[in-house]
Amino acid sequence: MTPATIFALSSGSPPAAISVIRVSGAAAHQAGRAFAGDLPPARQAAVRELRNREGELLDEALVLRFDGPSSSTGEDLVEFHCHGGRAVVAAVLDALGRFEGLRGAQPGEFTRRAFENGRIDLTEAEGLADLIEAETESQRRSALAMAEGGLRRQIDAWQEALLSLSARAEAAIDYVEEESVDADPQLSRDCSALASELRSWLLRPRSEPLKDGIKVVIAGPPNTGKSSVLNALVGQDRAIVTDTPGTTRDHIDVPLSLEGVPLRLTDTAGLRESDEEVERMGVERAGRLIAMADVLLWLGESAAPQHPHLIRVHSKSDLPGRDCAPPDALAVSALTGRGLSELADAIVREARQLLPVEGDLALNRRQSEAIAEAEAGLRSASVGDDVVLVAEMLRRARTAFDRLTGRAGVEDLLDSLFGRFCLGK
Ligand SMILES: Nc1nc2c(c(=O)[nH]1)N(C=O)[C@@H](CNc1ccc(C(=O)N[C@@H](CCC(=O)O)C(=O)O)cc1)CN2
Ligand SMILES: Nc1nc2c(ncn2[C@@H]2O[C@H](COP(=O)(O)OP(=O)(O)OP(=O)(O)O)[C@@H](O)[C@H]2O)c(=O)[nH]1
Numbered sequence: 562m563t564p565a566t567i568f569a570l571s572s573g574s575p576p577a578a579i580s581v582i583r584v585s586g587a588a589a590h591q592a593g594r595a596f597a598g599d600l601p602p603a604r605q606a607a608v609r610e611l612r613n614r615e616g617e618l619l620d621e622a623l624v625l626r627f628d629g630p631s632s633s634t635g636e637d638l639v640e641f642h643c644h645g646g647r648a649v650v651a652a653v654l655d656a657l658g659r660f661e662g663l664r665g666a667q668p669g670e671f672t673r674r675a676f677e678n679g680r681i682d683l684t685e686a687e688g689l690a691d692l693i694e695a696e697t698e699s700q701r702r703s704a705l706a707m708a709e710g711g712l713r714r715q716i717d718a719w720q721e722a723l724l725s726l727s728a729r730a731e732a733a734i735d736y737v738e739e740e741s742v743d744a745d746p747q748l749s750r751d752c753s754a755l756a757s758e759l760r761s762w763l764l765r766p767r768s769e770p771l772k773d774g775i776k777v778v779i780a781g782p783p784n785t786g787k788s789s790v791l792n793a794l795v796g797q798d799r800a801i802v803t804d805t806p807g808t809t810r811d812h813i814d815v816p817l818s819l820e821g822v823p824l825r826l827t828d829t830a831g832l833r834e835s836d837e838e839v840e841r842m843g844v845e846r847a848g849r850l851i852a853m854a855d856v857l858l859w860l861g862e863s864a865a866p867q868h869p870h871l872i873r874v875h876s877k878s879d880l881p882g883r884d885c886a887p888p889d890a891l892a893v894s895a896l897t898g899r900g901l902s903e904l905a906d907a908i909v910r911e912a913r914q915l916l917p918v919e920g921d922l923a924l925n926r927r928q929s930e931a932i933a934e935a936e937a938g939l940r941s942a943s944v945g946d947d948v949v950l951v952a953e954m955l956r957r958a959r960t961a962f963d964r965l966t967g968r969a970g971v972e973d974l975l976d977s978l979f980g981r982f983c984l985g986k
Protein backbone atom coordinates (compact mmCIF):
# COMPACT_ATOMS: atom_id res chain seq x y z
CA MET A 562 0.00 0.00 0.00
CA THR A 563 1.37 3.44 -0.86
CA PRO A 564 1.77 5.58 2.23
CA ALA A 565 -0.49 8.61 2.65
CA THR A 566 0.60 11.94 1.25
CA ILE A 567 1.55 14.14 4.16
CA PHE A 568 1.83 17.88 4.67
CA ALA A 569 3.05 20.19 7.42
CA LEU A 570 4.41 23.60 8.20
CA SER A 571 8.16 22.97 8.09
CA SER A 572 9.36 26.40 9.20
CA GLY A 573 9.03 28.00 12.63
CA SER A 574 5.78 29.08 14.19
CA PRO A 575 3.97 32.05 12.63
CA PRO A 576 3.89 34.96 12.47
CA ALA A 577 7.05 34.97 10.35
CA ALA A 578 8.19 36.70 7.18
CA ILE A 579 7.91 33.49 5.17
CA SER A 580 6.50 30.09 6.07
CA VAL A 581 7.44 26.89 4.25
CA ILE A 582 4.75 24.25 3.90
CA ARG A 583 5.79 20.89 2.48
CA VAL A 584 3.69 18.17 0.88
CA SER A 585 5.27 14.73 0.30
CA GLY A 586 3.87 11.57 -1.27
CA ALA A 587 2.23 10.13 -4.35
CA ALA A 588 -0.58 12.71 -4.40
CA ALA A 589 1.67 15.73 -3.78
CA HIS A 590 1.96 16.87 -7.39
CA GLN A 591 -1.73 16.44 -8.16
CA ALA A 592 -2.73 18.39 -5.07
CA GLY A 593 -0.06 21.00 -5.83
CA ARG A 594 -1.43 21.51 -9.35
CA ALA A 595 -4.98 21.81 -8.13
CA PHE A 596 -3.88 24.31 -5.51
CA ALA A 597 -1.39 26.41 -7.50
CA GLY A 598 -2.81 26.19 -11.02
CA ASP A 599 0.26 24.45 -12.35
CA LEU A 600 3.66 23.49 -10.99
CA PRO A 601 7.03 24.80 -12.17
CA PRO A 602 9.58 22.37 -13.67
CA ALA A 603 11.29 20.16 -11.10
CA ARG A 604 13.71 21.99 -8.75
CA GLN A 605 12.73 25.44 -10.03
CA ALA A 606 10.87 28.05 -8.07
CA ALA A 607 7.93 30.00 -9.48
CA VAL A 608 5.40 32.44 -8.04
CA ARG A 609 1.86 31.09 -8.01
CA GLU A 610 -1.54 32.12 -6.72
CA LEU A 611 -2.85 29.63 -4.21
CA ARG A 612 -6.63 29.20 -4.43
CA ASN A 613 -8.99 27.02 -2.50
CA ARG A 614 -11.69 24.88 -4.16
CA GLU A 615 -14.08 27.81 -4.26
CA GLY A 616 -11.49 29.76 -6.24
CA GLU A 617 -10.81 32.17 -3.44
CA LEU A 618 -7.25 33.57 -3.38
CA LEU A 619 -5.45 32.43 -0.19
CA ASP A 620 -1.93 33.72 -0.84
CA GLU A 621 0.64 34.47 -3.47
CA ALA A 622 3.49 32.06 -2.85
CA LEU A 623 6.75 30.73 -4.18
CA VAL A 624 6.23 27.12 -5.26
CA LEU A 625 8.87 24.40 -5.69
CA ARG A 626 8.42 20.96 -7.19
CA PHE A 627 10.64 17.91 -6.62
CA ASP A 628 10.21 14.59 -8.39
CA GLY A 629 10.81 11.45 -6.35
CA PRO A 630 13.19 9.82 -5.80
CA SER A 631 15.28 13.01 -6.22
CA SER A 632 13.81 14.79 -3.22
CA SER A 633 14.70 15.00 0.44
CA THR A 634 12.06 12.37 1.31
CA GLY A 635 12.57 10.29 -1.82
CA GLU A 636 8.91 10.89 -2.74
CA ASP A 637 7.21 13.43 -5.01
CA LEU A 638 7.28 16.66 -3.06
CA VAL A 639 5.93 20.20 -3.32
CA GLU A 640 6.89 23.21 -1.23
CA PHE A 641 4.86 26.37 -0.75
CA HIS A 642 6.82 29.35 0.53
CA CYS A 643 3.93 31.49 1.76
CA HIS A 644 3.64 34.75 3.61
CA GLY A 645 4.12 33.77 7.23
CA GLY A 646 1.00 35.23 8.78
CA ARG A 647 -0.99 33.09 11.17
CA ALA A 648 -4.17 33.23 9.09
CA VAL A 649 -2.32 32.61 5.82
CA VAL A 650 -0.66 29.48 7.17
CA ALA A 651 -3.91 28.29 8.76
CA ALA A 652 -5.81 28.79 5.48
CA VAL A 653 -3.18 27.00 3.39
CA LEU A 654 -2.99 24.05 5.81
CA ASP A 655 -6.77 23.89 5.92
CA ALA A 656 -7.03 23.87 2.12
CA LEU A 657 -4.40 21.10 1.85
CA GLY A 658 -6.29 18.99 4.39
CA ARG A 659 -9.32 19.04 2.10
CA PHE A 660 -7.49 17.30 -0.75
CA GLU A 661 -8.20 13.62 -1.26
CA GLY A 662 -5.43 11.43 0.16
CA LEU A 663 -3.64 14.18 2.13
CA ARG A 664 -3.24 14.29 5.86
CA GLY A 665 -1.19 16.28 8.34
CA ALA A 666 2.26 14.82 9.03
CA GLN A 667 3.44 13.60 12.40
CA PRO A 668 6.59 15.05 13.96
CA GLY A 669 9.62 13.65 12.16
CA GLU A 670 7.53 11.96 9.48
CA PHE A 671 9.31 13.61 6.52
CA THR A 672 12.65 12.42 7.88
CA ARG A 673 11.20 9.01 8.60
CA ARG A 674 10.17 8.72 4.96
CA ALA A 675 13.67 9.73 3.91
CA PHE A 676 14.94 6.86 6.07
CA GLU A 677 12.36 4.37 4.84
CA ASN A 678 13.10 5.27 1.23
CA GLY A 679 16.82 4.75 1.79
CA ARG A 680 17.74 8.43 1.31
CA ILE A 681 19.42 8.48 4.71
CA ASP A 682 20.40 5.83 7.24
CA LEU A 683 19.71 5.86 10.95
CA THR A 684 22.98 7.53 11.92
CA GLU A 685 22.22 10.36 9.49
CA ALA A 686 18.71 10.68 10.93
CA GLU A 687 20.24 10.89 14.42
CA GLY A 688 22.61 13.57 13.13
CA LEU A 689 19.66 15.53 11.71
CA ALA A 690 17.82 15.34 15.04
CA ASP A 691 20.94 16.66 16.79
CA LEU A 692 21.43 19.32 14.12
CA ILE A 693 17.98 20.73 14.74
CA GLU A 694 18.62 20.74 18.48
CA ALA A 695 22.13 22.20 18.12
CA GLU A 696 22.63 25.46 19.99
CA THR A 697 26.39 25.88 19.82
CA GLU A 698 28.96 25.83 17.04
CA SER A 699 30.56 22.59 18.19
CA GLN A 700 27.18 20.88 18.46
CA ARG A 701 26.33 22.07 14.97
CA ARG A 702 29.58 20.84 13.44
CA SER A 703 29.42 17.48 15.15
CA ALA A 704 25.75 16.92 14.23
CA LEU A 705 26.30 18.01 10.65
CA ALA A 706 29.22 15.59 10.22
CA MET A 707 26.92 12.79 11.35
CA ALA A 708 23.95 14.05 9.28
CA GLU A 709 25.91 14.24 6.08
CA GLY A 710 27.03 10.63 6.36
CA GLY A 711 30.38 10.74 8.16
CA LEU A 712 29.63 7.67 10.24
CA ARG A 713 27.58 5.96 7.52
CA ARG A 714 30.54 5.98 5.16
CA GLN A 715 32.79 4.60 7.89
CA ILE A 716 30.31 1.82 8.61
CA ASP A 717 30.07 1.03 4.89
CA ALA A 718 33.84 0.57 4.85
CA TRP A 719 33.70 -1.68 7.95
CA GLN A 720 30.85 -3.70 6.44
CA GLU A 721 32.85 -4.20 3.27
CA ALA A 722 35.88 -5.40 5.23
CA LEU A 723 33.63 -7.72 7.26
CA LEU A 724 32.03 -9.10 4.14
CA SER A 725 35.38 -10.06 2.71
CA LEU A 726 36.40 -11.68 6.03
CA SER A 727 33.13 -13.61 5.98
CA ALA A 728 33.71 -14.66 2.39
CA ARG A 729 37.12 -16.06 3.33
CA ALA A 730 35.63 -17.98 6.25
CA GLU A 731 32.78 -19.36 4.12
CA ALA A 732 35.22 -20.33 1.38
CA ALA A 733 37.28 -22.31 3.89
CA ILE A 734 34.13 -24.10 5.04
CA ASP A 735 33.11 -24.97 1.48
CA TYR A 736 36.59 -26.08 0.59
CA VAL A 737 36.92 -28.74 3.26
CA GLU A 738 33.81 -30.85 3.66
CA GLU A 739 34.39 -31.80 7.25
CA GLU A 740 32.50 -31.12 10.45
CA SER A 741 35.17 -28.92 11.90
CA VAL A 742 37.70 -26.83 10.03
CA ASP A 743 40.72 -25.17 11.60
CA ALA A 744 40.71 -21.39 11.45
CA ASP A 745 43.14 -19.67 9.13
CA PRO A 746 45.74 -17.73 11.18
CA GLN A 747 45.83 -14.84 8.71
CA LEU A 748 42.02 -14.55 8.93
CA SER A 749 42.32 -14.45 12.73
CA ARG A 750 44.84 -11.65 12.54
CA ASP A 751 42.67 -9.63 10.15
CA CYS A 752 39.63 -10.03 12.44
CA SER A 753 41.72 -8.87 15.35
CA ALA A 754 43.00 -5.83 13.43
CA LEU A 755 39.45 -4.72 12.55
CA ALA A 756 38.38 -5.29 16.17
CA SER A 757 41.19 -3.00 17.32
CA GLU A 758 40.12 -0.30 14.91
CA LEU A 759 36.59 -0.44 16.34
CA ARG A 760 38.03 -0.28 19.86
CA SER A 761 39.91 2.91 19.04
CA TRP A 762 36.58 4.50 18.07
CA LEU A 763 35.02 3.36 21.32
CA LEU A 764 37.78 5.01 23.33
CA ARG A 765 37.04 8.49 21.99
CA PRO A 766 34.92 10.98 23.95
CA ARG A 767 31.23 10.42 23.34
CA SER A 768 28.77 12.91 21.88
CA GLU A 769 26.55 13.32 24.96
CA PRO A 770 28.74 15.83 26.85
CA LEU A 771 28.60 17.99 23.74
CA LYS A 772 24.81 18.04 24.00
CA ASP A 773 24.32 18.17 27.76
CA GLY A 774 27.18 20.54 28.44
CA ILE A 775 30.34 20.02 30.52
CA LYS A 776 29.45 20.24 34.22
CA VAL A 777 31.40 23.12 35.74
CA VAL A 778 30.85 23.29 39.51
CA ILE A 779 31.75 26.35 41.60
CA ALA A 780 32.54 25.37 45.17
CA GLY A 781 34.35 26.49 48.30
CA PRO A 782 33.77 27.88 51.79
CA PRO A 783 30.89 30.34 52.46
CA ASN A 784 31.10 33.97 51.43
CA THR A 785 34.10 33.49 49.12
CA GLY A 786 32.23 35.02 46.18
CA LYS A 787 31.05 31.86 44.38
CA SER A 788 27.65 33.23 43.43
CA SER A 789 29.26 36.49 42.32
CA VAL A 790 31.63 34.57 40.02
CA LEU A 791 28.71 32.66 38.53
CA ASN A 792 26.82 35.87 37.88
CA ALA A 793 29.89 37.51 36.38
CA LEU A 794 30.59 34.58 34.05
CA VAL A 795 26.97 34.42 32.94
CA GLY A 796 26.63 38.19 32.73
CA GLN A 797 23.34 38.08 34.60
CA ASP A 798 22.19 38.19 38.20
CA ARG A 799 21.16 34.56 38.42
CA ALA A 800 22.29 33.73 41.97
CA ILE A 801 21.50 35.75 45.08
CA VAL A 802 24.54 37.55 46.50
CA THR A 803 24.65 38.94 50.05
CA ASP A 804 27.36 39.55 52.60
CA THR A 805 25.83 36.90 54.86
CA PRO A 806 27.79 33.62 54.74
CA GLY A 807 25.49 30.73 53.89
CA THR A 808 23.37 32.64 51.37
CA THR A 809 23.28 29.95 48.68
CA ARG A 810 21.49 26.77 49.71
CA ASP A 811 19.94 25.09 46.73
CA HIS A 812 22.33 24.83 43.83
CA ILE A 813 21.84 27.02 40.78
CA ASP A 814 22.32 25.59 37.32
CA VAL A 815 22.95 27.82 34.32
CA PRO A 816 23.62 26.65 30.76
CA LEU A 817 26.34 28.72 29.14
CA SER A 818 28.30 28.59 25.91
CA LEU A 819 31.87 29.90 25.95
CA GLU A 820 33.65 29.99 22.59
CA GLY A 821 31.17 27.46 21.29
CA VAL A 822 31.89 25.08 24.17
CA PRO A 823 28.66 24.01 25.89
CA LEU A 824 28.80 24.24 29.68
CA ARG A 825 26.50 23.85 32.63
CA LEU A 826 27.64 26.15 35.40
CA THR A 827 26.56 25.19 38.89
CA ASP A 828 26.77 27.40 41.95
CA THR A 829 26.74 25.52 45.26
CA ALA A 830 26.24 26.22 48.96
CA GLY A 831 29.37 27.34 50.81
CA LEU A 832 30.96 24.35 52.55
CA ARG A 833 30.91 24.46 56.36
CA GLU A 834 29.53 22.65 59.36
CA SER A 835 26.08 23.98 60.11
CA ASP A 836 23.37 23.41 62.72
CA GLU A 837 20.78 24.79 60.43
CA GLU A 838 18.90 22.07 58.56
CA VAL A 839 18.38 23.80 55.21
CA GLU A 840 21.99 24.88 55.03
CA ARG A 841 23.17 21.41 56.02
CA MET A 842 21.16 19.91 53.17
CA GLY A 843 22.63 22.46 50.79
CA VAL A 844 26.16 21.57 51.90
CA GLU A 845 25.38 17.89 51.41
CA ARG A 846 24.23 18.59 47.89
CA ALA A 847 27.32 20.63 47.21
CA GLY A 848 29.40 17.59 48.17
CA ARG A 849 27.53 15.41 45.68
CA LEU A 850 27.83 18.02 42.93
CA ILE A 851 31.58 18.34 43.52
CA ALA A 852 31.87 14.57 43.14
CA MET A 853 30.06 14.72 39.78
CA ALA A 854 31.84 17.79 38.44
CA ASP A 855 33.64 17.55 35.11
CA VAL A 856 35.51 20.77 35.94
CA LEU A 857 35.78 22.13 39.47
CA LEU A 858 36.25 25.83 40.26
CA TRP A 859 37.57 26.06 43.80
CA LEU A 860 37.27 29.38 45.63
CA GLY A 861 38.96 29.84 48.98
CA GLU A 862 42.35 29.34 50.49
CA SER A 863 41.71 26.02 52.20
CA ALA A 864 42.91 22.78 50.62
CA ALA A 865 40.99 22.06 47.45
CA PRO A 866 39.45 18.64 46.84
CA GLN A 867 41.38 16.31 44.55
CA HIS A 868 40.04 16.72 41.04
CA PRO A 869 41.52 15.97 37.61
CA HIS A 870 40.16 19.24 36.18
CA LEU A 871 40.59 21.71 39.01
CA ILE A 872 40.80 25.49 38.62
CA ARG A 873 41.75 27.41 41.74
CA VAL A 874 40.24 30.89 41.91
CA HIS A 875 41.64 33.62 44.16
CA SER A 876 38.46 35.68 44.45
CA LYS A 877 37.86 39.30 45.49
CA SER A 878 41.33 40.22 44.25
CA ASP A 879 40.32 43.91 44.26
CA LEU A 880 40.31 43.97 48.09
CA PRO A 881 43.33 45.33 49.93
CA GLY A 882 45.76 42.53 50.70
CA ARG A 883 44.20 40.17 48.14
CA ASP A 884 46.05 41.65 45.23
CA CYS A 885 48.41 38.70 44.83
CA ALA A 886 47.15 35.22 44.05
CA PRO A 887 49.03 32.04 45.02
CA PRO A 888 50.96 30.70 42.04
CA ASP A 889 48.47 27.91 41.32
CA ALA A 890 45.40 30.21 41.45
CA LEU A 891 43.84 32.76 39.14
CA ALA A 892 43.28 36.23 40.57
CA VAL A 893 39.67 37.17 39.87
CA SER A 894 37.40 40.01 40.91
CA ALA A 895 33.71 39.73 40.20
CA LEU A 896 33.47 43.40 41.21
CA THR A 897 36.00 44.89 38.76
CA GLY A 898 35.99 42.07 36.20
CA ARG A 899 39.69 41.39 36.71
CA GLY A 900 40.73 37.90 35.63
CA LEU A 901 37.31 36.95 34.32
CA SER A 902 38.38 36.38 30.75
CA GLU A 903 41.40 34.35 31.95
CA LEU A 904 39.01 32.30 34.06
CA ALA A 905 36.74 31.76 31.06
CA ASP A 906 39.77 30.67 29.01
CA ALA A 907 40.84 28.23 31.71
CA ILE A 908 37.35 26.72 31.87
CA VAL A 909 37.22 26.35 28.08
CA ARG A 910 40.69 24.72 28.09
CA GLU A 911 39.69 22.11 30.69
CA ALA A 912 36.28 21.47 29.10
CA ARG A 913 37.79 20.93 25.66
CA GLN A 914 39.82 18.01 26.98
CA LEU A 915 36.57 16.27 27.85
CA LEU A 916 34.85 16.92 24.54
CA PRO A 917 35.22 15.15 21.21
CA VAL A 918 38.16 16.48 19.21
CA GLU A 919 36.91 18.98 16.66
CA GLY A 920 36.46 17.18 13.34
CA ASP A 921 36.36 13.71 14.92
CA LEU A 922 33.02 11.96 14.71
CA ALA A 923 31.62 11.39 18.20
CA LEU A 924 29.39 8.39 18.85
CA ASN A 925 26.23 8.42 20.93
CA ARG A 926 25.36 5.63 23.34
CA ARG A 927 23.36 3.62 20.82
CA GLN A 928 26.09 3.82 18.23
CA SER A 929 28.81 2.90 20.74
CA GLU A 930 26.84 -0.12 21.92
CA ALA A 931 26.38 -1.41 18.38
CA ILE A 932 30.07 -0.93 17.59
CA ALA A 933 31.00 -2.66 20.87
CA GLU A 934 28.79 -5.58 19.81
CA ALA A 935 30.53 -5.75 16.43
CA GLU A 936 33.91 -5.60 18.17
CA ALA A 937 32.92 -8.47 20.47
CA GLY A 938 31.91 -10.54 17.42
CA LEU A 939 35.24 -9.85 15.75
CA ARG A 940 37.24 -10.65 18.89
CA SER A 941 35.48 -14.00 19.24
CA ALA A 942 36.07 -14.60 15.54
CA SER A 943 39.76 -13.83 15.96
CA VAL A 944 40.22 -16.47 18.68
CA GLY A 945 37.81 -19.04 17.24
CA ASP A 946 39.58 -22.24 16.27
CA ASP A 947 36.69 -23.61 14.24
CA VAL A 948 35.99 -21.73 11.05
CA VAL A 949 32.25 -22.52 11.21
CA LEU A 950 32.10 -20.64 14.49
CA VAL A 951 34.28 -17.88 13.07
CA ALA A 952 31.76 -17.40 10.24
CA GLU A 953 28.94 -17.25 12.79
CA MET A 954 30.76 -14.60 14.87
CA LEU A 955 31.37 -12.51 11.77
CA ARG A 956 27.66 -12.66 10.98
CA ARG A 957 27.00 -11.37 14.49
CA ALA A 958 29.27 -8.40 13.80
CA ARG A 959 27.51 -7.70 10.51
CA THR A 960 24.11 -7.75 12.22
CA ALA A 961 25.37 -5.23 14.78
CA PHE A 962 26.33 -2.86 11.95
CA ASP A 963 22.97 -3.44 10.26
CA ARG A 964 21.26 -2.34 13.45
CA LEU A 965 23.55 0.68 13.62
CA THR A 966 22.53 1.90 10.16
CA GLY A 967 18.93 0.82 10.67
CA ARG A 968 19.04 -1.88 8.02
CA ALA A 969 17.81 -4.46 10.53
CA GLY A 970 16.08 -4.92 13.85
CA VAL A 971 15.38 -1.34 14.80
CA GLU A 972 11.56 -1.10 14.66
CA ASP A 973 11.46 -0.51 18.41
CA LEU A 974 13.65 2.57 18.26
CA LEU A 975 12.22 4.35 15.24
CA ASP A 976 9.28 5.89 17.09
CA SER A 977 11.47 7.35 19.79
CA LEU A 978 14.03 8.70 17.33
CA PHE A 979 11.60 10.29 14.89
CA GLY A 980 9.47 11.54 17.78
CA ARG A 981 12.40 13.79 18.71
CA PHE A 982 11.88 15.89 15.58
CA CYS A 983 9.60 18.85 15.41
CA LEU A 984 6.51 18.83 13.24
CA GLY A 985 7.34 19.45 9.60
CA LYS A 986 10.78 17.80 9.70
N1 LIG B 1 13.17 24.67 1.37
C1 LIG B 1 13.85 23.67 1.91
N2 LIG B 1 15.02 23.89 2.50
C2 LIG B 1 15.71 22.87 3.08
C3 LIG B 1 15.21 21.54 3.04
C4 LIG B 1 13.96 21.34 2.39
O1 LIG B 1 13.44 20.22 2.33
N3 LIG B 1 13.33 22.42 1.84
N4 LIG B 1 15.93 20.51 3.64
C5 LIG B 1 15.33 19.38 4.11
O2 LIG B 1 15.87 18.44 4.60
C6 LIG B 1 17.34 20.73 3.93
C7 LIG B 1 18.13 20.54 2.66
N5 LIG B 1 18.24 19.15 2.37
C8 LIG B 1 17.88 18.56 1.19
C9 LIG B 1 18.38 17.30 0.92
C10 LIG B 1 18.12 16.70 -0.29
C11 LIG B 1 17.32 17.32 -1.23
C12 LIG B 1 17.12 16.70 -2.55
O3 LIG B 1 16.23 17.12 -3.29
N6 LIG B 1 17.93 15.73 -2.92
C13 LIG B 1 17.88 15.07 -4.21
C14 LIG B 1 18.46 15.93 -5.31
C15 LIG B 1 19.87 16.37 -5.14
C16 LIG B 1 20.27 17.36 -6.25
O4 LIG B 1 20.47 16.89 -7.39
O5 LIG B 1 20.36 18.56 -6.01
C17 LIG B 1 18.60 13.76 -4.14
O6 LIG B 1 19.39 13.58 -3.21
O7 LIG B 1 18.36 12.96 -5.03
C18 LIG B 1 16.77 18.56 -0.95
C19 LIG B 1 17.06 19.19 0.26
C20 LIG B 1 17.53 22.11 4.48
N7 LIG B 1 16.87 23.12 3.68
N1 LIG C 1 35.10 43.47 46.85
C1 LIG C 1 34.53 42.37 46.36
N2 LIG C 1 33.49 41.79 46.97
C2 LIG C 1 32.97 40.68 46.46
C3 LIG C 1 33.47 40.09 45.27
N3 LIG C 1 32.75 38.98 45.02
C4 LIG C 1 31.84 38.88 45.99
N4 LIG C 1 31.95 39.90 46.85
C5 LIG C 1 31.12 40.12 48.03
O1 LIG C 1 31.28 39.02 48.91
C6 LIG C 1 30.04 38.70 49.53
C7 LIG C 1 29.69 37.25 49.29
O2 LIG C 1 29.52 37.02 47.90
P1 LIG C 1 28.74 35.79 47.34
O3 LIG C 1 28.94 35.78 45.89
O4 LIG C 1 27.36 35.76 47.84
O5 LIG C 1 29.59 34.63 48.01
P2 LIG C 1 29.25 33.06 48.08
O6 LIG C 1 30.54 32.36 48.06
O7 LIG C 1 28.27 32.72 47.01
O8 LIG C 1 28.58 32.92 49.48
P3 LIG C 1 27.64 31.74 50.04
O9 LIG C 1 26.57 31.49 49.05
O10 LIG C 1 27.12 32.27 51.29
O11 LIG C 1 28.54 30.56 50.23
C8 LIG C 1 29.02 39.67 48.96
O12 LIG C 1 28.87 40.75 49.84
C9 LIG C 1 29.66 40.16 47.69
O13 LIG C 1 29.25 41.44 47.30
C10 LIG C 1 34.57 40.74 44.64
O14 LIG C 1 35.09 40.30 43.62
N5 LIG C 1 35.07 41.87 45.22
Ligand SMILES: [Mg+2]
Nearest residue numbers: 787788808809
Ligand atom coordinates in the same frame (compact mmCIF):
# COMPACT_ATOMS: atom_id res chain seq x y z
MG1 LIG D 1 26.44 31.92 47.11
